[in-house]
Amino acid sequence: MSSPLSKPRSAVVIGGSFAGLCIARTLADHVEQVTVLDRDRFPDGPRLRTGIPQARHLHVLITSGQRALDRLFPGLMAELYDRGAVPVAAPTDLLSLSPNGWRERFPATHTLVGASRELLDWTIRQRLSSDPRIRFLAAREVVGLLPGDDGASIVGVEFRVRNGGSGTLRCVADLVVDASGRGSRTPDWLAALGYGRPEETRIDAGLGYASRRYRLAPGVADGWKNIMVMPKPPRITRAGVLYPIENGRWMVTLGGFGAETPPTDEAGFLEFTRSLRSPLIYEAIRDAEPDGPIHGFRRTANHRRHYETMPRWPEGFLVVGDAACAFNPVYGQGMSVAAQTAVVLRDHLRTHRGRFGRAAQVAVAGCSATAWTIATGTDLRFTAAGTVRPGRRGRLSHWYFDRASDVADRDPYVLRVLTDVQHLVRPPAALAHPRVALRVLRGPTRPPLSAPPVTPLSSRR
Incomplete structure (x- = not known):
């Protein structure tokens, strides 16, 4: 193995998740060979795979994630659009029913990318597969970490080939990254090596959701590209989103808390849609052509493992993505945080001679x-x-925050700052800037819209 000050020559990424793909791209600039091990088999096209059940539901790529991905993979957004992804101007293309009323459709300040998770993964994986520094080994399940002789580092992983017998193999590497998602076994592995376990924080709002893809009837979506019907807690906890993806398809995701989780049968799904605070989504899909089955999802807790505060941390090891910090997927942050993490790690490796340990975990x-x-x-x-x-x-x-959201429904300046915060391009403290705070505390200057602004902005001028 390399000495602490020598340049690492090889890296292993546990998991070909979105976070794992982004990290593999970063590592390729700092080592000679990156090996991505995944327990699943990768499809040979933009198709769903069993290892990512959440891929069957809505994925939103917000501005911070787009910027980070274009730094990692120059031209990626343009490539996604060439492959059929849909640009959604926010808030201009949105019909959004907030807890306080319908949001006015102001000039766009951000653009969302309407694309399925499988298209995103496939496009990135193709880029990586063409890089000779990166190799993918599928149907490999990592079962443990290899400790270094110094007792203070990780020098590889132990894995088995799925459906290939009961024996295990070793993959030695200078750098090891766990990007295996919510089901990460790193707490067990570290405990077995004497490092202890991380403190964990779990906040579960009890959200469950169900999704289905459709092809809408011609003319249904004239003048808009996205409908959002938000809950109004605590009395109303049901919500729904209709969102475009590639190839003329649309994704409907319904959500509810506790006993209000949406059903996955045909009649129940449509009835849940009809019961939302607005009938707009129901009216859009009631005569639409389904483009697949209804899928449910319940694993939505926010779960953070505080690896950065552990008393001891091994050199050459890092945990990223949902394996370290998983968010309720309904907020559309996970992919963007994963991409930002890869960019931050790239900067870290440049200033730390291609090594990482506790400092890298703190940065993550x-x-x-x-x-x-x-x-x-x-x-x-x-x-x-x-x-x-x-x-x-x-x-x-x-x-x-509730007051700011209410004012933002009718104030384009406050809405822009609020959207910047939600897209992770400004910190939450931006909402406390005196110019914003004055508008928020003064309150709305006009009553909320009582009906959806279905007429496009350009037609109302």
Whole structure:
């Protein structure tokens, strides 16, 4: 193995997840060979795979993620659009029913990428597969970490070939990254090696959701590209989204908390859609052609493993993505945080001679901080979130954020700052800037819209 100051020559990434793909791209610039091990088999096209059940549901790539991905994979956004992804101008293309009323459709300040998870993964994986520095080994299940002789480092992984017998093999590497997702076994592996276990924080609002893809009838979506019907807690906890993806298809994702989770049978799914605060999504899909079955999903808790605070941390090892910090997927932050993490890690490796240890894990934790605050701050409003309750400061923060959201429905300046925060391009503190705070505290200047602004902005001028 290399000495502590020598340049690492090889790296192993556990998991070909979205986070794993982004990290593999970063590592390729710092080692001679990157090996991505995944327990699943990769499809030979933009198709769903069993290892990512959440891929059957809505995925949103927000601005911070787009910027990070274009740094990692120059021209990737343009390539996605060439492959059929749909640009969605926000807020201009959105019909959004907030808890307080319909949001006005102001000039766009951000663009969302309407694409399926399989198209995103396939496009990135093709880029990586053409890179001779990166290799993918499928149907390999990692079963443990290899400790270094110094007792303070990780020098590879032990794995087995799925359906290939009971024996195990070793893959030695200078750098090891766990990107295996929510089911990561790193806490067990570290404990077995004497490092102990990380502290964990779990906030579960009890959200469940169900999704289905459709082909809408001609003319149904004239003048808009996205419908969002938000809940109005605590009384109304049902929500729904209709969102475009590639090849003329649309994704409907319905969500509910606790006993309000949406059903996955045909009649129940449509009835749940009809019961939302607005009938718009139901009216759009009731005569649409289904493009696949209905899939449910319940694993939506925010779950953070605080590796950065462990008393001991091995050199040459890193945990990223959902394996370290998983968010409630409904907020659309996971992919963007994963891409940002890869960019931050790239900068870290440039200044640390291609090595990582505790400092890198601390940097990774920092990438998740803002998204964690947003996701958990919202989920704590629901009674299913457990025993964690916000204190006086938290309640004040919730009040102010609700007030800002209400004002943003009718104030383009406040909406722009709020959207910047939600897209992770500005910190939440931006909402407390005096110019923003004055507008928020003064309150809305006109009543909310009582009906959806279905007429496009350009037609209303």
